Amino acid sequence: MARVFAVANQKGGVAKTTTVQTVGAALAELGEQVLLVDLDPQACLTFAVGLEPDSLSPTLHDVLLGRAKCADAIVTAGGMSILPANIELAGSEVHLLTRTGREHSLARALAAVRDDFDTVLLDCPPSLGVLTVNGLTASDHVLIPLQCEALSHRGVAQLLDTVEDVREFTNPALSVRGVIATMFDARVKHAHEVLDDVPGRFNITVLQPPVPKTVRFAEAPGRGRSILDHAPTSAGAAAYRAIAATLHADVSLD
Amino acid sequence: MARVFAVANQKGGVAKTTTVQTVGAALAELGEQVLLVDLDPQACLTFAVGLEPDSLSPTLHDVLLGRAKCADAIVTAGGMSILPANIELAGSEVHLLTRTGREHSLARALAAVRDDFDTVLLDCPPSLGVLTVNGLTASDHVLIPLQCEALSHRGVAQLLDTVEDVREFTNPALSVRGVIATMFDARVKHAHEVLDDVPGRFNITVLQPPVPKTVRFAEAPGRGRSILDHAPTSAGAAAYRAIAATLHADVSLD
Numbered sequence: 135m136a137r138v139f140a141v142a143n144q145k146g147g148v149a150k151t152t153t154v155q156t157v158g159a160a161l162a163e164l165g166e167q168v169l170l171v172d173l174d175p176q177a178c179l180t181f182a183v184g185l186e187p188d189s190l191s192p193t194l195h196d197v198l199l200g201r202a203k204c205a206d207a208i209v210t211a212g213g214m215s216i217l218p219a220n221i222e223l224a225g226s227e228v229h230l231l232t233r234t235g236r237e238h239s240l241a242r243a244l245a246a247v248r249d250d251f252d253t254v255l256l257d258c259p260p261s262l263g264v265l266t267v268n269g270l271t272a273s274d275h276v277l278i279p280l281q282c283e284a285l286s287h288r289g290v291a292q293l294l295d296t297v298e299d300v301r302e303f304t305n306p307a308l309s310v311r312g313v314i315a316t317m318f319d320a321r322v323k324h325a326h327e328v329l330d331d332v333p334g335r336f337n338i339t340v341l342q343p344p345v346p347k348t349v350r351f352a353e354a355p356g357r358g359r360s361i362l363d364h365a366p367t368s369a370g371a372a373a374y375r376a377i378a379a380t381l382h383a384d385v386s387l388d
Numbered sequence: 389m390a391r392v393f394a395v396a397n398q399k400g401g402v403a404k405t406t407t408v409q410t411v412g413a414a415l416a417e418l419g420e421q422v423l424l425v426d427l428d429p430q431a432c433l434t435f436a437v438g439l440e441p442d443s444l445s446p447t448l449h450d451v452l453l454g455r456a457k458c459a460d461a462i463v464t465a466g467g468m469s470i471l472p473a474n475i476e477l478a479g480s481e482v483h484l485l486t487r488t489g490r491e492h493s494l495a496r497a498l499a500a501v502r503d504d505f506d507t508v509l510l511d512c513p514p515s516l517g518v519l520t521v522n523g524l525t526a527s528d529h530v531l532i533p534l535q536c537e538a539l540s541h542r543g544v545a546q547l548l549d550t551v552e553d554v555r556e557f558t559n560p561a562l563s564v565r566g567v568i569a570t571m572f573d574a575r576v577k578h579a580h581e582v583l584d585d586v587p588g589r590f591n592i593t594v595l596q597p598p599v600p601k602t603v604r605f606a607e608a609p610g611r612g613r614s615i616l617d618h619a620p621t622s623a624g625a626a627a628y629r630a631i632a633a634t635l636h637a638d639v640s641l642d
């Protein structure tokens with residue numbers, strides 16, 4: 135029975151995609167059957183795992199429109215399964231906007247395959263639109279990558295409002311598993327304060343440890359390789375492995 | 389006669405907002421009348437210049453829906469004028485999606501005020517949706533903030549495709565002024581190669597100099613203050629001032 139996590143934060147560039155790819159890879163190292171779902175028309179996750187988005191068919195777009203099954207669209211890459219995206223997914227956003235029950239489109243499609251996996255990770259786009267709402271509606275838990283810089287708590291408040299709406303209208307069981315401190319730069323004044331402020335301000339957990347900011351992530355990984363492959367002894371790899379181990383062991387999630 | 393620049397890149401967190409705020413402030417230092425337009429429902433620019441988005445009325449949302457004029461919504465902050473946003477702007481995206489001529493909504497509204505300014509800078513959201521297309525349709529020139537990391541040229545190609553569509557269908561006069569290398573980290577392997585590759589690959593200019601990656605940007609500026617205020621002698625401030633000086637002097641843009 136898979137646990138489904140939405141990795142969400144509407145702010146751009148806070149390591150949602152990096153978190154999905156790396157936590158996914160670390161869970162696969164621990165023996166889990168992992169499914170990654172690319173909910174972003176920019177298809178960065180699909181590209182990062184070594185696929186060529188524009189050459190794929192069917193994709194998540196076809197699944198959300200009901201013209202393909204999940205199982206038809208899922209491919210394997212890097213020891214994990216992925217339900218890939220490409221730019222056509224922008225069409226889903228338009229198509230779903232005006233349809234009743236549109237929030238449940240992904241949940242319905244995933245229902246058929248989720249029992250084949252231990253963990254499903256959904257990579258949300260940088261917006262609180264219909265694709266992210268589909269992700270939250272289809273999930274058991276939310277993981278919030280947080281870049282600990284000046285104004286990040288404002289975005290968290292907005293995201294938690296959306297989570298509350300989803301709990302009220304489309305997915306009462308949705309819970310917030312916690313915040314992952316991404317690209318954590320200890321030299322930034324107040325980075326620690328921003329992080330320490332989270333539990334009290336929002337009543338949510340901060341997963342440990344913070345993932346350090348390191349150029350190893352920014353370097354061109356061989357496409358299809360996460361930092362666990364191309365810099366396995368780095369502090370960044372160790373941090374994501376520790377976070378994955380926490381989720382792997384977390385029977386409270388079942 | 390204002391020059392209107394769309395600052396666009398659908399990738400998240402590549403310093404679009406930072407570039408709009410800082411180039412705008414630098415142009416104002418040079419004596420220009422500057423209008424900033426916040427095209428992002430997350431209203432990060434509006435917040436960064438010291439305004440409280442949720443307390444503002446009317447905003448760009450009201451302008452795009454035709455129920456307020458630009459002049460009613462424009463406020464001043466930090467020596468510049470701003471056409472602000474708040475989360476209601478997400479409603480514009482839905483509203484405009486299905487309306488004929490929707491791409492021209494911003495252009496029509498701005499026509500009434502653009503002659504009051506020397507430069508108008510549009511802060512686009514991290515997507516290629518209807519708000520960014522409105523921005524591109526309303527602009528004379530595009531500035532592309534580029535974070536020189538592994539996969540950034542893929543996003544530039546996608547953006548230039550959208551620019552071509554806009555030139556074909558809604559704004560034949562749109563030109564690409566060039567790329568601004570943002571948060572440039574000389575320690576990242578291939579950062580220089582990514583940048584050097586741009587002119588040949590895309591036939592567009594790279595504005596000089598690259599803006600260095602520096603924690604001074606990430607620190608909590610006093611709200612309403614750009615790096616030109618809170619770290620005026622920093623390399624980051626100097627770089628944005630040099631870029632602004634280039635645009636200020638660029639009579640080829642008229």
Ligand SMILES: Nc1ncnc2c1ncn2[C@@H]1O[C@H](COP(=O)(O)OP(=O)(O)OP(=O)(O)O)[C@@H](O)[C@H]1O
Nearest residue numbers: 146147148149150151152260317346347348351400
């Ligand atoms: N710990 C880290 N240290 C340094 N760089 C990092 C780290 N984590 C991620 N990055 C880099 O930051 C950039 C943004 O990361 P990523 O694309 O995962 O963010 P995102 O939130 O998915 O962005 P978007 O909002 O556009 O979907 C990438 O270039 C990535 O390689």
Ligand SMILES: Nc1ncnc2c1ncn2[C@@H]1O[C@H](COP(=O)(O)OP(=O)(O)OP(=O)(O)O)[C@@H](O)[C@H]1O
Nearest residue numbers: 146400401402403404405406514571600601602605
């Ligand atoms: N030169 C720089 N050095 C270090 N940090 C920077 C630099 N420029 C911007 N930043 C920081 O990077 C983060 C992202 O910048 P910004 O919000 O301007 O990006 P954006 O492209 O507008 O994001 P979004 O896609 O969410 O709109 C911010 O915390 C900002 O302070």
Ligand SMILES: [Mg+2]
Nearest residue numbers: 150151174178
């Ligand atoms: Mg992403």
Ligand SMILES: [Mg+2]
Nearest residue numbers: 404405428432
């Ligand atoms: Mg922005």
